Amino acid sequence: MDVLDTALEVIDLRSFSNLWYWIALAALWSSVSHWVLGVPHDMIQRARREGGQAQADVEDLVRININRLLHIVDSGALMMVALAAFWLTALLVLAFWYDIEFAQAVVLLFAPILLVVWASVRASRRIVAEAATGEALFRRLTIHRRVVQVIGMLSITVTAFYGTWQNISVSILN
Numbered sequence: 604m605d606v607l608d609t610a611l612e613v614i615d616l617r618s619f620s621n622l623w624y625w626i627a628l629a630a631l632w633s634s635v636s637h638w639v640l641g642v643p644h645d646m647i648q649r650a651r652r653e654g655g656q657a658q659a660d661v662e663d664l665v666r667i668n669i670n671r672l673l674h675i676v677d678s679g680a681l682m683m684v685a686l687a688a689f690w691l692t693a694l695l696v697l698a699f700w701y702d703i704e705f706a707q708a709v710v711l712l713f714a715p716i717l718l719v720v721w722a723s724v725r726a727s728r729r730i731v732a733e734a735a736t737g738e739a740l741f742r743r744l745t746i747h748r749r750v751v752q753v754i755g756m757l758s759i760t761v762t763a764f765y766g767t768w769q770n771i772s773v774s775i776l777n
Contacts, residue, residue: 617773618708619766628712628762632755635719639748640727641668651741662736665744669727676724687717704769711765715758722750 618624637644642664650661676683691714697706726747729735735743 617770618704619769620773624708624766628759631712631716632759635716636748636752636755639744639751640665640672640723642744644748647741647744651738658737662740665730665740669730672723672727673731691717707765707769711758711762715754718754719751722747722754726750 639647642661646657646661646664650657691710694706694710694713697703698710699707726743730740730743733739733743
Protein backbone atom coordinates (compact mmCIF):
# COMPACT_ATOMS: atom_id res chain seq x y z
CA MET A 604 0.00 0.00 0.00
CA ASP A 605 2.89 2.41 0.59
CA VAL A 606 3.93 2.29 -3.08
CA LEU A 607 0.37 2.99 -4.22
CA ASP A 608 -0.02 5.87 -1.78
CA THR A 609 3.30 7.34 -2.88
CA ALA A 610 2.35 6.99 -6.56
CA LEU A 611 -1.00 8.69 -5.99
CA GLU A 612 0.72 11.54 -4.15
CA VAL A 613 3.17 12.04 -7.01
CA ILE A 614 0.58 11.62 -9.77
CA ASP A 615 -2.30 13.88 -8.90
CA LEU A 616 -5.47 12.47 -10.43
CA ARG A 617 -7.59 15.60 -10.08
CA SER A 618 -8.71 17.16 -13.36
CA PHE A 619 -7.13 20.60 -13.31
CA SER A 620 -3.75 19.40 -12.09
CA ASN A 621 -3.62 16.57 -14.61
CA LEU A 622 -1.40 17.17 -17.63
CA TRP A 623 -3.71 15.07 -19.83
CA TYR A 624 -6.58 17.47 -19.22
CA TRP A 625 -4.56 20.41 -20.52
CA ILE A 626 -3.33 18.38 -23.50
CA ALA A 627 -6.95 17.45 -24.30
CA LEU A 628 -8.00 21.12 -23.98
CA ALA A 629 -5.25 22.26 -26.36
CA ALA A 630 -5.98 19.44 -28.83
CA LEU A 631 -9.72 20.16 -28.76
CA TRP A 632 -9.35 23.85 -29.57
CA SER A 633 -6.58 23.27 -32.09
CA SER A 634 -8.77 20.80 -33.96
CA VAL A 635 -11.94 22.90 -33.74
CA SER A 636 -10.22 26.02 -35.06
CA HIS A 637 -8.42 24.12 -37.85
CA TRP A 638 -11.54 22.48 -39.29
CA VAL A 639 -13.74 25.36 -40.47
CA LEU A 640 -17.22 23.95 -41.15
CA GLY A 641 -15.58 20.59 -41.82
CA VAL A 642 -12.95 21.95 -44.20
CA PRO A 643 -9.28 22.08 -43.16
CA HIS A 644 -7.94 25.63 -43.04
CA ASP A 645 -4.93 24.77 -45.20
CA MET A 646 -7.31 23.74 -48.03
CA ILE A 647 -9.06 27.08 -47.78
CA GLN A 648 -5.73 28.92 -47.96
CA ARG A 649 -4.59 26.85 -50.96
CA ALA A 650 -7.91 27.40 -52.73
CA ARG A 651 -7.68 31.14 -52.12
CA ARG A 652 -4.14 31.20 -53.57
CA GLU A 653 -4.51 28.80 -56.48
CA GLY A 654 -8.21 28.81 -57.42
CA GLY A 655 -9.22 26.25 -60.04
CA GLN A 656 -9.66 22.68 -58.81
CA ALA A 657 -8.63 23.57 -55.23
CA GLN A 658 -11.40 26.18 -55.10
CA ALA A 659 -13.94 23.74 -56.55
CA ASP A 660 -12.91 21.15 -53.94
CA VAL A 661 -13.39 23.61 -51.07
CA GLU A 662 -16.74 24.79 -52.42
CA ASP A 663 -17.90 21.16 -52.74
CA LEU A 664 -16.73 20.28 -49.22
CA VAL A 665 -18.40 23.35 -47.77
CA ARG A 666 -21.63 22.62 -49.65
CA ILE A 667 -21.67 18.98 -48.46
CA ASN A 668 -20.86 19.84 -44.84
CA ILE A 669 -23.28 22.77 -44.66
CA ASN A 670 -26.13 20.76 -46.17
CA ARG A 671 -25.42 17.95 -43.72
CA LEU A 672 -25.27 20.30 -40.72
CA LEU A 673 -28.40 22.20 -41.68
CA HIS A 674 -30.32 18.98 -42.37
CA ILE A 675 -29.42 17.67 -38.91
CA VAL A 676 -30.36 20.99 -37.29
CA ASP A 677 -33.58 21.43 -39.26
CA SER A 678 -34.79 17.86 -38.69
CA GLY A 679 -33.88 17.49 -35.02
CA ALA A 680 -33.21 20.90 -33.53
CA LEU A 681 -35.80 20.61 -30.79
CA MET A 682 -34.48 17.26 -29.59
CA MET A 683 -30.85 18.41 -29.82
CA VAL A 684 -31.53 21.57 -27.82
CA ALA A 685 -33.48 19.61 -25.22
CA LEU A 686 -30.71 17.00 -24.81
CA ALA A 687 -27.98 19.66 -24.73
CA ALA A 688 -29.90 21.67 -22.14
CA PHE A 689 -30.47 18.58 -20.02
CA TRP A 690 -26.84 17.45 -20.07
CA LEU A 691 -25.46 20.94 -19.59
CA THR A 692 -27.81 21.56 -16.66
CA ALA A 693 -26.88 18.21 -15.11
CA LEU A 694 -23.18 18.97 -15.51
CA LEU A 695 -23.57 22.49 -14.13
CA VAL A 696 -25.41 21.20 -11.06
CA LEU A 697 -22.79 18.50 -10.46
CA ALA A 698 -19.97 20.95 -11.09
CA PHE A 699 -20.99 23.98 -9.10
CA TRP A 700 -23.71 22.88 -6.69
CA TYR A 701 -22.07 19.62 -5.62
CA ASP A 702 -18.55 20.96 -6.30
CA ILE A 703 -17.34 17.97 -8.33
CA GLU A 704 -14.08 18.92 -10.00
CA PHE A 705 -14.39 16.43 -12.86
CA ALA A 706 -17.78 17.90 -13.81
CA GLN A 707 -16.27 21.40 -13.65
CA ALA A 708 -13.54 20.29 -16.04
CA VAL A 709 -16.05 18.76 -18.45
CA VAL A 710 -18.22 21.91 -18.37
CA LEU A 711 -15.20 24.07 -19.16
CA LEU A 712 -14.31 21.75 -22.05
CA PHE A 713 -17.70 21.34 -23.69
CA ALA A 714 -19.89 24.34 -22.84
CA PRO A 715 -17.95 26.62 -25.22
CA ILE A 716 -18.37 24.01 -27.94
CA LEU A 717 -22.09 24.79 -27.83
CA LEU A 718 -21.20 28.36 -28.82
CA VAL A 719 -19.12 27.00 -31.70
CA VAL A 720 -22.03 24.85 -32.87
CA TRP A 721 -24.33 27.88 -32.73
CA ALA A 722 -21.79 29.98 -34.68
CA SER A 723 -21.39 27.19 -37.23
CA VAL A 724 -25.13 26.96 -37.83
CA ARG A 725 -25.34 30.73 -38.14
CA ALA A 726 -22.41 30.87 -40.60
CA SER A 727 -23.91 27.99 -42.58
CA ARG A 728 -27.23 29.74 -42.92
CA ARG A 729 -25.49 32.94 -44.08
CA ILE A 730 -23.45 31.06 -46.68
CA VAL A 731 -26.59 29.39 -48.03
CA ALA A 732 -28.55 32.67 -48.02
CA GLU A 733 -25.77 34.48 -49.87
CA ALA A 734 -25.06 31.50 -52.17
CA ALA A 735 -21.44 32.38 -51.44
CA THR A 736 -18.72 31.07 -53.72
CA GLY A 737 -15.16 32.05 -54.43
CA GLU A 738 -13.75 34.97 -52.47
CA ALA A 739 -17.06 35.67 -50.69
CA LEU A 740 -17.06 32.08 -49.38
CA PHE A 741 -13.43 32.28 -48.31
CA ARG A 742 -14.13 35.54 -46.48
CA ARG A 743 -17.15 34.01 -44.68
CA LEU A 744 -15.07 30.93 -43.71
CA THR A 745 -12.25 33.13 -42.43
CA ILE A 746 -14.66 35.20 -40.34
CA HIS A 747 -16.16 32.02 -38.90
CA ARG A 748 -12.68 30.67 -38.11
CA ARG A 749 -11.79 33.87 -36.28
CA VAL A 750 -15.01 33.71 -34.26
CA VAL A 751 -14.18 30.13 -33.29
CA GLN A 752 -10.62 31.15 -32.37
CA VAL A 753 -11.89 33.96 -30.13
CA ILE A 754 -14.28 31.55 -28.41
CA GLY A 755 -11.36 29.14 -27.99
CA MET A 756 -9.01 31.78 -26.60
CA LEU A 757 -11.61 32.95 -24.10
CA SER A 758 -12.38 29.36 -23.15
CA ILE A 759 -8.73 28.48 -22.61
CA THR A 760 -8.18 31.67 -20.59
CA VAL A 761 -11.20 31.10 -18.36
CA THR A 762 -10.26 27.43 -17.92
CA ALA A 763 -6.66 28.31 -17.06
CA PHE A 764 -7.69 30.90 -14.47
CA TYR A 765 -10.37 28.67 -12.98
CA GLY A 766 -8.06 25.63 -12.95
CA THR A 767 -5.30 27.62 -11.28
CA TRP A 768 -7.72 28.97 -8.70
CA GLN A 769 -9.03 25.45 -8.09
CA ASN A 770 -5.50 24.05 -7.66
CA ILE A 771 -4.55 26.83 -5.26
CA SER A 772 -7.75 26.32 -3.26
CA VAL A 773 -7.12 22.58 -2.95
CA SER A 774 -3.48 23.08 -1.94
CA ILE A 775 -4.46 25.63 0.74
CA LEU A 776 -7.04 23.25 2.19
CA ASN A 777 -4.52 20.39 2.37
